[in-house]
Amino acid sequence: MISHLLTSHTQKIETSLVRELLHYSQQPDVLSLAGGLPDEKYMPAYPSLDVLADSRQYGPSEGEIRLREQVVSIVADRGLSTVADDVLITTGSQQGLDIISRLILDGDSTILTEQPTYLAACQVFSLQGATIHDVASDAQGMSLEALRQAIDAHHPKALYLIPNFQNPAGHCYSLQRRREIAALLDEKGILLIEDDPYRDLCYEQVDLTPICSLLKTAPWLYLGSFSKVLWPGVRTGYSVSCPAFSPYLVKVKQAIDLHTNRLGQEMVSYFLSSGGFPAHLVTLKEVYKHKRDVMAQALSSELGDLVTFALPAGGMFFWLRLPDGVSSTLVLEEALRENVLVLPGVPFFPSESPLKDSFLRLSFARVSLDDINKAVAVLAGVIKRLLTK
Amino acid sequence: MISHLLTSHTQKIETSLVRELLHYSQQPDVLSLAGGLPDEKYMPAYPSLDVLADSRQYGPSEGEIRLREQVVSIVADRGLSTVADDVLITTGSQQGLDIISRLILDGDSTILTEQPTYLAACQVFSLQGATIHDVASDAQGMSLEALRQAIDAHHPKALYLIPNFQNPAGHCYSLQRRREIAALLDEKGILLIEDDPYRDLCYEQVDLTPICSLLKTAPWLYLGSFSKVLWPGVRTGYSVSCPAFSPYLVKVKQAIDLHTNRLGQEMVSYFLSSGGFPAHLVTLKEVYKHKRDVMAQALSSELGDLVTFALPAGGMFFWLRLPDGVSSTLVLEEALRENVLVLPGVPFFPSESPLKDSFLRLSFARVSLDDINKAVAVLAGVIKRLLTK
Numbered sequence: 001m002i003s004h005l006l007t008s009h010t011q012k013i014e015t016s017l018v019r020e021l022l023h024y025s026q027q028p029d030v031l032s033l034a035g036g037l038p039d040e041k042y043m044p045a046y047p048s049l050d051v052l053a054d055s056r057q058y059g060p061s062e063g064e065i066r067l068r069e070q071v072v073s074i075v076a077d078r079g080l081s082t083v084a085d086d087v088l089i090t091t092g093s094q095q096g097l098d099i100i101s102r103l104i105l106d107g108d109s110t111i112l113t114e115q116p117t118y119l120a121a122c123q124v125f126s127l128q129g130a131t132i133h134d135v136a137s138d139a140q141g142m143s144l145e146a147l148r149q150a151i152d153a154h155h156p157k158a159l160y161l162i163p164n165f166q167n168p169a170g171h172c173y174s175l176q177r178r179r180e181i182a183a184l185l186d187e188k189g190i191l192l193i194e195d196d197p198y199r200d201l202c203y204e205q206v207d208l209t210p211i212c213s214l215l216k217t218a219p220w221l222y223l224g225s226f227s228k229v230l231w232p233g234v235r236t237g238y239s240v241s242c243p244a245f246s247p248y249l250v251k252v253k254q255a256i257d258l259h260t261n262r263l264g265q266e267m268v269s270y271f272l273s274s275g276g277f278p279a280h281l282v283t284l285k286e287v288y289k290h291k292r293d294v295m296a297q298a299l300s301s302e303l304g305d306l307v308t309f310a311l312p313a314g315g316m317f318f319w320l321r322l323p324d325g326v327s328s329t330l331v332l333e334e335a336l337r338e339n340v341l342v343l344p345g346v347p348f349f350p351s352e353s354p355l356k357d358s359f360l361r362l363s364f365a366r367v368s369l370d371d372i373n374k375a376v377a378v379l380a381g382v383i384k385r386l387l388t389k
Numbered sequence: 390m391i392s393h394l395l396t397s398h399t400q401k402i403e404t405s406l407v408r409e410l411l412h413y414s415q416q417p418d419v420l421s422l423a424g425g426l427p428d429e430k431y432m433p434a435y436p437s438l439d440v441l442a443d444s445r446q447y448g449p450s451e452g453e454i455r456l457r458e459q460v461v462s463i464v465a466d467r468g469l470s471t472v473a474d475d476v477l478i479t480t481g482s483q484q485g486l487d488i489i490s491r492l493i494l495d496g497d498s499t500i501l502t503e504q505p506t507y508l509a510a511c512q513v514f515s516l517q518g519a520t521i522h523d524v525a526s527d528a529q530g531m532s533l534e535a536l537r538q539a540i541d542a543h544h545p546k547a548l549y550l551i552p553n554f555q556n557p558a559g560h561c562y563s564l565q566r567r568r569e570i571a572a573l574l575d576e577k578g579i580l581l582i583e584d585d586p587y588r589d590l591c592y593e594q595v596d597l598t599p600i601c602s603l604l605k606t607a608p609w610l611y612l613g614s615f616s617k618v619l620w621p622g623v624r625t626g627y628s629v630s631c632p633a634f635s636p637y638l639v640k641v642k643q644a645i646d647l648h649t650n651r652l653g654q655e656m657v658s659y660f661l662s663s664g665g666f667p668a669h670l671v672t673l674k675e676v677y678k679h680k681r682d683v684m685a686q687a688l689s690s691e692l693g694d695l696v697t698f699a700l701p702a703g704g705m706f707f708w709l710r711l712p713d714g715v716s717s718t719l720v721l722e723e724a725l726r727e728n729v730l731v732l733p734g735v736p737f738f739p740s741e742s743p744l745k746d747s748f749l750r751l752s753f754a755r756v757s758l759d760d761i762n763k764a765v766a767v768l769a770g771v772i773k774r775l776l777t778k
Binding site: 001002005006007008009010013035037038040043046048049054055056057058059090091092094095098102103104105106109120123124127157158191219227231232233234235236242244245248251252254255256257258259260261262263264267 | 402429432437487494498512516634
């Protein structure tokens, strides 16, 4: 009845597998390793309303000036120099992806991503009708040669990267790879969209230099989030951009929802200013690192050489390569019969790939240590059974 | 440096006049009748965090189920029958406009609006590259004959209406006109997007039947807001749609920002359930009606027959027709020299019109009674001076 009204891009909107699975993950007897949710047991309490500035009236489209200045200081510590005028507060960093997509992508555009890549980024790129080409990566990050070839072949508008503790693959780029990619983007004049939501959840000594900070001439947009370390429910993230983009970003933001909710901005801003944030991060990192180690141990002892994975140096996810011939979708179905929910890698591959059905993304962030062991034991049983079929 | 990256639609993004004027309205010595802001003196205090459900974790893309059920009940009282599955909580009703635009509008689409119409709606329609055609209205609402001609001439995807206390013109549709428009949309199968943010600010006995509720077969989307009666800063609005649209709306919502901030939803939901909302509305209506009457009196006594306006039966705005030959843009400039800020009608006209520069939109909502009189006196002086030039 309404399909004739939809645009050619929105007629193709697919149901997100993650969204469908959410239904199961909310059942109390299901053990979920599928979502990307942080552990609410380690979320701070909201600051009292009494200490916050009044946030009831309409506010500025750019976001609260105090929070934008705090973001300037946060990204300066990361090596990225900016000013408050080039910071935009968004409804989570997801909205930053949408806003930049609105500005630059249409049915004639191509964007390059990692393979695999964050599925919800592909959703917004596709909503604009853009063509997505993914580029092969190794343990150091995106392959430079493959990137150069993809740029020459596809003339992309932009390159989308998650260099730190990538979702889903968990890799972290080497400093050398960061430098090489920056130099190539400068050479080709390609826009870099750098998504960096996991960097605060860092469990090893690794380089986290923003690639944006290494660019000399190429345009760039850097996306940050408080959702993984504070309260995702308040939907408060930010973008930082090269100055030329800023007036356009704020005009799109104004058009699409006027401004980000101010109460969440005040909550985040007050918490950041209260001095408790560094200690909170230390706790989070200890907790998540321990969960990561328990999951690594469980995967090794239960599945041994049957599966392959790298120990993620940060973030929330293991990216598990299944034995040849074992389908990730089948593992999902079988494990769900035993009340364990896992996420097949399929939706993280924008292009066809022979490996599409060969991975699971396992999140260790929100499950207890006991449940990690229980869930991995179920998973191991399922995989071994499928192998002998 | 980046203009080659922008899409053909975003290269044309214009600076919003309202946005530029905001800069002036924030100066403490400027008396502003320009914005659409409610009076924060009559906003309730936020409910205590202690009485709210925990909102820190990620939430559902559709919005909180309790708030969606409250919306079902609210719109049922207006005569619009729906279920929670067809309610989507949005980042203000502005985002509802954006989401429906994403779904149905592209560079090949046409949408019809009233003349004049809400300028920020035109911004989202234009962001999708759609062509906007405006249709003449009289005091009863959009002209039926002009609408029929526009449908036949332009084959629009949708009709966008603000039937109650329209922004900017303040008109309120008669019941007969509502019925006639609904019948015409059913006949032609045209989507109705009905925007209804002002209906609670109603100062006279007028019909407020949602036109959506009168449709038999045409598809529809109804947009509601809490921003004019509670706290605009928490950005919490909603859409209600015919069932066929709902799965698409929620998928776009999920793609663009995952979900609306939950803390704002909890605040609104708790306030609605606390029982204080009806009495709060009574107070708001008394306050705003009094301000409206004072402005009407001031305009009549200061400007007499020089200007034309209808007494708005609700909402926040007077739509003032200036004397022939007096430019609204010139009035803006001259009044600002005397620290009074008004909004010229220019940006509310999507198409060229000989009357484009002949109106002012004057908001009475946020100024004190004294300041209404002062501002109108300044305005009258400016208009009279310009007339004698």
